[in-house]
Amino acid sequence: MSSEQAITTRATDFSAWYNDVVMRAELADYSPVRGCMVIRPRGYRIWELMQQALDGMFKETGHENAYFPLFIPQSFLAKEADHVEGFAPQTAVVTRGGGKELEEPLVVRPTSETIIYAMLSKWIQSYRDLPVLLNQWCNIVRWEMRTRLFLRTTEFLWQEGHTAHATGEEAEAEARTILGVYRRFMEEWIAMPVITGVKTDAERFAGAVRTYACEALMQDNRALQAGTSHFLGQNFAKAFETKYQTAAGGLDYVWSTSWGVSTRLIGGLIMTHSDDVGLVCPPRLAPVQVVIVPIFKTDTERDAVLQTARGVLESLKKGGVRVVLDHREGMKPGAKYYEWEGRGVPVRLEIGPRDVSQGQTMLAKRGGSKSPMRIGELEVGIRATLDTMQNELLAAAKTRREQNSVRGVSRQQLIDLMEGPGGFAYGGFCGGEKCETAIKDATKATVRVLPDPEFRSQPAPTRCVWCDQPATTEAVWAKAY
Template identity: 70%
Template structure:
């Protein structure tokens, strides 16, 4: 019995995370170091994420396209900061067809360079703008240390790339996407985030500025869940993406790029998972409801399985994602454990007693089990799913707030909070990069972001928590993944 469980979070959070992924069959290690196989249960969650995000991108005027995996090595070098940022983690192809290549090909770590090289051909006039492209793709970054979903050598993501006629338009796009990410994370993933600006040391290599979504995991480490970059004219200049303005002039376009990855699955796990396994918010669950018929005799089997299938059809008609587990030879209890481990939000048990009473036994993944009438069951289930979705979000917000510290009174309190694995600390910052580096060296915490207005503290910090000098901004610190 014990060996069937997973390591409790309190005992070893990393082990819990790995155990959960294996138990829920979300992913597996690949023969290649640092790479992962995303199994059907895990990929189904990613597909739900893709669908929701893809819809939101398209609703805001973005189109999908696909750019190649291979990038001429010289492209990466064209933007100074970009090459500096990515050079250490590039995978490079030197041979093809048995011969050494004239110019090595880089396996894309991100696609700015190849995309702007194409934008240069496609954009001639202000009439071609804005150009708003998204692609769903895999990218490769040679990481020193990897973790399933959170950091793997190859990962899946979407990367949006847009070109605009003005800096203001590019900034508006950057913030529009940040808002979409926020809505997705809050409303679909039930994962609260703090949005804000990255400091220069943490921004994307080649960006003017980077905004990010920062979530707090159950071990009180921060997870950067998504980023949206205003690239200014940096890449436009490097790849000569110019257009004729309305008044006949010539200007470089203003561009943005933004992305979220399969890392979000890791965020989902570490936001909602418990010691029994995965907990999946209803809106992202592959199966929102699993129906488990219970029988003894053959007649009972026919009756309960038949009822399960009819119930499944009824719920499906109400747009509820439902499956019936009619496997024979496995006891109901074993099925309960299996579906719980996978995080299925609701379970409906149908046995002879339920058939007689006109009810089904409803069990929630988040706790609680009671009989509900079959009459109007689709409405009941819909309400249960909506309630659970909201409850997961509320619980995650409450946990984050309980583990956040606003306005530490002293440097000592600040350090002490971070050292006992506290969560987010909001404090004043003088803006000096050297101070930021010193804090990182001493506390292992980094500035996750300079929070946007709505996340800032009511009481504005006036002094830098580290130097005591006047604060120029409020920053959120935490140890991070």
């Protein structure tokens, strides 16, 4: 089984390490179909936990789930000029069905804006019908040249939110609200700190007026675009004639947004926290938060230890902890430790004869130390431990990000940084496409975001790092996934 092969170290080969971690933790596997992946139960459980958390947040902000079809008439995609130009090369198209050539080819959705606006046009008549706040959980297909487990696969799972509003201000505010939701989720659940901001025109979603994004820094100092939220203006409304009657009696196109995060987040989780032993999973998203490993020699010890272990199992379960008892026999405790560590289980409770007689367990933190805990204190103590670990992961990731961020870079520093260690490079930017392209050609780095105020440097840079003309904004560069 792949689960027992050695893991390549991060220092040796980060890509190989990443693949090894995914395999070792049994999160996913390659599929018989090129570019596609199979998400295994341990990986899917993380996604379910992510879904649960996010879905709750979407509902709190007034969104409702719906489902739109997988197949989109090809002509729909063509209605918005930028959109079709952006996605056409990446689409899979069905031309036959039921053994017959189709009258109109059907595109397997690369995203659902077009079919959703076609429907919204039917559903929206008046400003009283607005806003419409929709979300859907689904799979999408984008034909990729080069794929990587979770980070970029031909088919992937995501949620896509689509909202329609009476005013541009309201739509813009919605896009910003969701960006905040994403950020909160990434930090509080994935323990993955992100910088938020606006994308440049070159990096903008095809068909959007403005694209907001959350960017995280992975352990190899490359940036991961973890989520995007788009203000679409009236682009799709115009393409699909999605109009409504205003309070004043006039007709106007709706203003809209769309936003999404995908199973790519699992890749972000892995590359943010994991180590050379295997997966490190933040407790809030860990399929198994606690594993109990019983230790015994004689039958008498076995009975006593297992009885205690079962008691701990039940009490933790009642307390809402995701816990399993590893009672497999014929496997040494040490072997179990390695296995569960590779799978990223945050806490291990060892219970042996000595512990039973002393009314305690040995609590080992993933990647940390071991210390005894009284059995009576476990219900409270485990919760506290998991919370602490969750916070420590976020803090450690934040520290790592800051240590690998350089502010106020010069042209030469930017080049050196991207040739060398990588990371986030903050600098002044004239906003010109020429400079953006030149920087990309010279360094392979792209503008990840024009950062939101709280991430900006003090004082603000005054000159463009590349052309030395006055800066119109600050930008964050990095090599990206």
